[in-house]
Amino acid sequence: MxxxxxxxxxxxxxxxxxxxxxxxxxxxxxxxxxxxxxxxALAFIIVAGLAAAVLFGGQQGSAVVIAAAALGAYMAINIGANDVANNMGPAVGANALTMGGAIVIAALCESAGALLAGGDVVSTISKGIIDPSSMADSRIFIWAMMAALLSSALWVNLATWIGAPVSTTHSVVGGVMGAGIAAAGFATVNWASMGMIALSWVISPLLGGVIAAGFLWFIKARIMYQPDKIAAARRWVPVLIGIMMGTFATYLSVKGLKKIVSIDLPTALLIGVIVGALCYIGSAPLIRRQSEGLENRNKSLKVLFGLPLVISAALLSFAHGANDVANAVGPLAAIVHANAFGEFAGKVNIPLWVMVIGAFGISFGLILFGPKLIRMVGSQITKLNPMRAYCVALSAAITVIVASWLGLPVSSTHIAVGGVFGVGFFREWYHEKRVGETARAKASTRIAAEERRRRKLVRRSHFMTIVAAWVITVPAAALISGGVFYLLSHLLT
Incomplete structure (x- = not known):
């Protein structure tokens, strides 16, 4: 034994x-x-540098282009880690998409937008922030663009680390401005353009929040609080789908198809009306079929908004890839042009290999580091469901169109996050209103101040962190860029 x-x-x-x-x-x-x-991420940055070495290894100034390609790859990774969360966060927070599904859709749509519809001509100095003719020579201009690339990437990296969604476009603007001031003084900055950008910091999130809150009010009033919710959904959900698809058709016509064809705003609006009408006609029988057998309660309505929300997130990612990627790699394109021709220009063609770096860098950044910001935007600011997230996505597209009509340079980050805040604060207001009506109906009901604070539906700590990051993005990137330019100009001379 x-x-x-x-x-x-x-x-x-x-x-x-x-x-x-x-x-x-x-x-x-x-x-x-x-x-x-x-x-x-480090391997991708090295591969980008090696690819530039293969293309430009035997040419004069190839070391500069190789270093710039590596910095461009670093910047693209940070865009994927931070900026793309604004498009996918609401859909993930509303449980319409899993994290894995969101990452796959965003990576494909961002890359497709950058490579298929990305502008082949871009303003290399971020919409006229500085006057390139004020630079002494092309070498100074190249150093300024290098400093802008590195500083904007460092700032977005820091913002991602602390969990703050910031505008990568504004980071590039701040980097270009700081390098320009360090190179040629304050007179080189186009302060009128900077004033318009500062104005957009306030207008774009407010407009996005108001539009998102307005659509949520409409959904509550016309669908959620109707006696027969399913019948109301059959009537109004196809209308909302038509509005969404028409808005995105206009959005992509104006902002996302510049490489294929140039479309003015009136023509784009006409295209949007036609597409919206067709989608309304096509979606009405689908919604009627999908709603059969659903219980007459709010939870059943989430099913009807799931697919439109996924489509809107994909379209937002495509449009983001078509626009913001080009702006981010603009300084890299400027460096390549200045190195090849010995001169600088306000607008240059973006080489295909530069757009490939931007597209793949965004995908790597999203896959490797994106989930943190996706969770922040989707679930940690306020609780989202498919109806609320749908309002955020729709408000983002409408706000961009309105801003284009007004001539305002806006940030997709500010608009999308502003939409999330707008939905959250509207829910707070609506909840307080209903609580007040109940309290008046029952005079004996009193709610303590501590309980009212506990019932706040928007996390104030995240609100203050994000707003503070927005405010200091341009000056912080400018200070870092000025310091980097000073080091480059003194170390390399």
């Missing part, structure tokens, strides 16, 4: 040891997982 007992003890001891080894392996994997992302 001693033999079998000893055998059982040995196997029991071995199981314990294997379990300990398994726990050590799991802990090691958990600790090393962040390092894998950093390693893949």
């Amino acid at each position: 001693a033999g079998p007992d000893n055998s059982k003890k040995q196997w029991h001891t071995l199981d314990k040891d294997l379990n300990r080894i398994n726990r050590v392996e799991q802990a090691t994997f958990h600790v090393a997982r962040p390092m894998v992302g950093l390693g893949v």
Whole structure:
């Protein structure tokens, strides 16, 4: 009997040891997982530099282009980690998409937007922020663009680390401005353009929030609080789908198809009306079929908004890839042009390999580091469901169109996050209104101040962090850029 007992003890001891080894392996994997992302990102940056070396290795100034390509790849990774969360966050927060599904859709749509519809001509100095003729020579201009690339990437990286969604376009603007001031003084900055950008900091999130809140009010009044919710949904959801598709058709016509064809705003609006009408006609029988057998309650309505929300998120990502990627890699295109021709220009063609770096860099950044900001936008500011997230996506597209009509340079980040805040604050106001009506109906009902604060539906700490990051984005990127330009100009001369 001693033999079998000893055998059982040995196997029991071995199981314990294997379990300990398994726990050590799991802990090691958990600790090393962040390092894998950093390693893949570093490998992509090195590959981008090597690709530039293959293309320009035998040419004069190739070292500058190689370094700029690596910085452009670093910037693109940070765009994917931070900016893309604004498009996918609401859909993930509303559980219309899983995190994995959102990352796959965003990576494909962002890359397609950049490569298929990305503008082949871009303002390399971010919409006239500085006057390139004020630079002493092309070498100074190249250093300024290098400083702008590095500083904007560093700032977006820091913002991602602290969990603040910021505008990558505004980061580039701040970087270009700071380098321009360091190179040629304050007179080189187009302060009128800077004033318009500062104005957009206020207008775009407010407009996005108001439009999102307005659509949420409409959905509550016309669908959610109707006696027969399903009948109301059959009437109004196709209308909302038509508005969404018409808005995105106009949006993409104005902002996303510049490389294929140039369309003015009136023509784009006509295209939007036609597409919206066709989508309304096509979606009405689908919604009627989908709503059959649903219970007459608000939870059933989420099913009807799921697919439109996923489509809107994909279209937002496509449009973002077509526009913001070109703006981010603009300084890289400017460096390539200045190095090749010995001169600088306000507008240059973006080489295909530069757009490839931008497209793939965004995909890598989104896959490796994007989930943190997606969760922040989608669930940590306020609670979203498909109806609320749909309002955010629709308000983003409408706000961009209105801003284009007004001639305002806006940030998709500010608009989308402003829409999330607008939905959250509207819910607070609506909840307080209903609580007040209940309290008046029952005079004995009183709610303590502490309980009212607890019932706030928007997290104030995230609100203050994000607004503070927005306010300091341009000056912070400008200060970093000025310092980088000073180091470059003194180390390389």
